[in-house]
Amino acid sequence: MTTMPKPTPATVSTMRAITYDTYGSADVLALADIARPVHSEEEVLVRVHSAGLDRGAWHIMTGKPYLGRLAFGLRAPKDRVLGSEVAGTVDAVGSAVTRFVPGDEVYGFAKGSFAEYAVTRETRLAAKPNNLTFEQAAAVPVSGATALQALTDAGRLQPGETVLVIGASGGVGSYAVQIAKALGGVVTGVASSGKLDLVRSLGADHVLDYTRDDYADGSTRYDLVVDIGGNPTLSRLRRALTASGTAVITGGEEGGRFSGGMNRQLRAVALSPFLRQRLTMFIAKQRSSDLERLTALIETEQVIPSVDRTYRLPEAADAMRRLEAGDVRGKLVISI
């Protein structure tokens, strides 16, 4: 009897992945065997160990807000495989790639990370922090970089300033609290009653329960407000700010099907030049320089990813349902 040679990474051309062909609820997600992606000269092929599940994946899966379909695909999703945060090992690199070689342990941004392999550009990857597991590292890229950019590029946080993080218990907020502390901020975190202990454990100096406390009652005003949840009106945001404070509108889930609250963000930017306060918004960039800044904070233990739970690849739809239910403390991770 002839024995077949065991497949090696070079000969295996299919992989398991979480795919979807139509926008919808978590029910549209399916585990499938599909062709392994092929990297171009400028790209890195990553063997995925773990993939982070962030809110963005929910938006891409549902195609909501509808405005997002201009980027994700008008009638149906352009990319069949979900996921955008990755931690894994470099499997192969294109000829123009200079920063990584096969075998390197990396983390970063990669479309289609809910799969055994994903391709991305080297400018979207960094070396995995040496004190993190792959599961922890996969929970960092989108959420951590968004928090970093909200506080620094958009918020221009200075040491000693007071910071209000609205939505401190979620993916972005759990990093925003820790990074704001590391940058010398005095931090108040806003979350629901059952998650205030998490926000305290992340290092917040003060916590507020949005079901009971009103951060905009004027009793305390903040130099910087990072607005990540609840979609407060602009007048509420302004009431939480000092006379020359800054509000950074990062996101929120209650903004309507069509624009997802983009109106509020555009109104903020239009109004800001007429005020002493600064109201701003931003779309997070995916760059390795931010990952390297996050690595420095992580390796000095100023930032520790808050991983609520890890799911196996076939359980990705269950993970998405848990995210939808609003139960997650920090981040969920899919382990391949």
Ligand SMILES: NC(=O)c1ccc[n+]([C@@H]2O[C@H](COP(=O)([O-])OP(=O)(O)OC[C@H]3O[C@@H](n4cnc5c(N)ncnc54)[C@H](OP(=O)(O)O)[C@@H]3O)[C@@H](O)[C@H]2O)c1
């Ligand atoms: N600008 C960008 O480029 C960018 C990048 C990434 C994400 N985003 C957006 O940012 C938002 C947050 O993302 P995420 O990954 O952090 O989501 P997430 O993990 O679901 O966290 C949402 C947070 O909002 C809080 N929240 C919910 N209702 C609230 C309310 N009424 N008042 C105050 N806080 C409330 C939640 O608190 P509890 O869980 O305690 O209820 C939780 O802390 C999403 O809309 C996402 O699309 C934008």
